[in-house]
Amino acid sequence: MDFSFFDASACAERRARLAARLGNLPALIAAGAPRPRGTHRGHYPFRAASHFLYLFGLHLPKAMGLWSGERWQLYLPEPAADAALWTGPVPDFAALSEMFGVAVLPMPRLAETLARKTTSTLPAPEFETCLEQSNLLGREIRPGVLPAADEPLADALIAMRLVHDAAGIAGLREAADATVAAHLAGLRATRPKIRESEVRAALEAELCRRNMTVSYTSIVSVRGEILHNEDHHHMLADGDLLLIDAGAETRGGWAGDVTRTWPVSGRFSPTQRDLYDVVLLAQAAAVAAVRPGLRYLDLQGIASHAIAKGLIGLGLLGGDPAELVADGVVALFFPHGVGHLIGLDVHDLDDLGDRAAYAPGRTRSTSPGFRALRLDRDLVPNMAVTIEPGFYQVPAILDDPERTRAARDRLRRERLAAFHDVRGIRIEDTILVTANGHEDLTSALPKQAPAVENAMRAS
Numbered sequence: 001m002d003f004s005f006f007d008a009s010a011c012a013e014r015r016a017r018l019a020a021r022l023g024n025l026p027a028l029i030a031a032g033a034p035r036p037r038g039t040h041r042g043h044y045p046f047r048a049a050s051h052f053l054y055l056f057g058l059h060l061p062k063a064m065g066l067w068s069g070e071r072w073q074l075y076l077p078e079p080a081a082d083a084a085l086w087t088g089p090v091p092d093f094a095a096l097s098e099m100f101g102v103a104v105l106p107m108p109r110l111a112e113t114l115a116r117k118t119t120s121t122l123p124a125p126e127f128e129t130c131l132e133q134s135n136l137l138g139r140e141i142r143p144g145v146l147p148a149a150d151e152p153l154a155d156a157l158i159a160m161r162l163v164h165d166a167a168g169i170a171g172l173r174e175a176a177d178a179t180v181a182a183h184l185a186g187l188r189a190t191r192p193k194i195r196e197s198e199v200r201a202a203l204e205a206e207l208c209r210r211n212m213t214v215s216y217t218s219i220v221s222v223r224g225e226i227l228h229n230e231d232h233h234h235m236l237a238d239g240d241l242l243l244i245d246a247g248a249e250t251r252g253g254w255a256g257d258v259t260r261t262w263p264v265s266g267r268f269s270p271t272q273r274d275l276y277d278v279v280l281l282a283q284a285a286a287v288a289a290v291r292p293g294l295r296y297l298d299l300q301g302i303a304s305h306a307i308a309k310g311l312i313g314l315g316l317l318g319g320d321p322a323e324l325v326a327d328g329v330v331a332l333f334f335p336h337g338v339g340h341l342i343g344l345d346v347h348d349l350d351d352l353g354d355r356a357a358y359a360p361g362r363t364r365s366t367s368p369g370f371r372a373l374r375l376d377r378d379l380v381p382n383m384a385v386t387i388e389p390g391f392y393q394v395p396a397i398l399d400d401p402e403r404t405r406a407a408r409d410r411l412r413r414e415r416l417a418a419f420h421d422v423r424g425i426r427i428e429d430t431i432l433v434t435a436n437g438h439e440d441l442t443s444a445l446p447k448q449a450p451a452v453e454n455a456m457r458a459s
């Protein structure tokens with residue numbers, strides 16, 4: 001078993017901070033269990049649930065961390081008799097206890113401990129499988145459901161994980177560096193008449209080399225207008241733009257998340273370059289605005305306004321930029337949120353939804369340009385976010401009279417037809433909020449159009 005990335009002191013410090021927040025409220029933190037694949041005997045590679053990983057640092061299948069109200073304990077299944085044969089030797093409980101600095105106990109003992117108190121918890125994949133005994137908590141634990149009794153635990157973890165500690169920032173940097181290297185490998189592999197899957201292979205090979213994996217399924221697509229396109233079978237053609245949205249996950253579970261869009265031929269066409277520069281200006285304007293105290297929602301406005309101005313400049317839209325944003329006309333081309341939290345999950349704390357990502361009292365806007373926004377908190381130092389505006393020609397949107405009604409004559413379709421060689425463009429970086437502003441953790445990856453073309457020429 002690989003313990004090389006285990007950071008005992010960072011985990012101990014986080015557990016102490018969580019304990020201080022919980023006081024005498026008991027809490028059970030589940031690692032989750034491997035998910036079945038194909039038959040019940042096959043499993044996907046195990047990755048511990050992020051709250052557990054945050055507090056215990058290792059991918060220990062079926063582990064349960066318990067804050068008893070007085071002390072931390074770790075409950076583990078007894079290793080199967082032939083475990084060493086199939087999966088290698090595992091340290092015994094005494095050795096693990098030494099590593100973690102907490103008592104390590106066999107899972108059956110958890111039942112006695114839990115019987116004494118009501119215990120708060122949060123969902124994890126295959127939660128019931130971990131307990132080896134059904135309904136141990138006397139209630140069903142389901143993803144997306146947060147009973148009132150579990151709210152204090154959720155809120156304590158949200159407060160802690162929103163602001164990254166030094167070990168977390170180191171993890172995000174490691175993920176960001178690997179993500180940049182992977183994108184460069186993908187860029188160098190790009191040429192006409194190969195499949196998307198070949199670029200994906202080159203990109204992910206760089207992560208395998210570092211003993212890392214992906215933090216989500218890589219998007220490597222000439223159909224960039226399909227926002228979460230997970231197909232990789234298309235052939236790359238000379239005039240295509242290739243949209244790559246891919247990120248590393250470190251051994252410790254920290255996520256990278258970057259998007260670039262580059263021309264298969266190595267040269268943007270004039271129309272591609274025009275729209276690329278519109279998205280780039282919008283992204284740069286939003287990144288430049290990141291600093292403590294800024295409301296994240298305002299970045300949606302900044303990016304949308306820049307896109308409105310850019311599209312007016314190209315003759316694709318007419319009218320006033322602020323009205324084009326407010327009326328949802330910009331959202332016809334930029335129909336998603338400008339970014340999200342990033343940490344141990346690529347959409348960090350997504351298991352707790354808007355409770356984590358929206359400040360108390362804030363709810364989703366109903367406005368078309370803002371309702372898809374995943375995050376609306378005021379930024380504070382050591383928060384990490386992505387900034388990822390885009391431009392897409394989505395037939396399902398642009399051909400829908402209902403959705404395009406608000407645009408009226410401000411949408412210049414005859415002019416838009418000249419830009420048919422652009423399906424989707426997105427540009428995304430991972431940004432750390434600092435004491436005075438921000439740091440772009442993924443700035444090493446070229447994004448100015450000439451720099452992208454130069455990098456492709458050099459390969």
Ligand SMILES: [Mn+2]
Nearest residue numbers: 257386388428
């Ligand atoms: Mn993202």
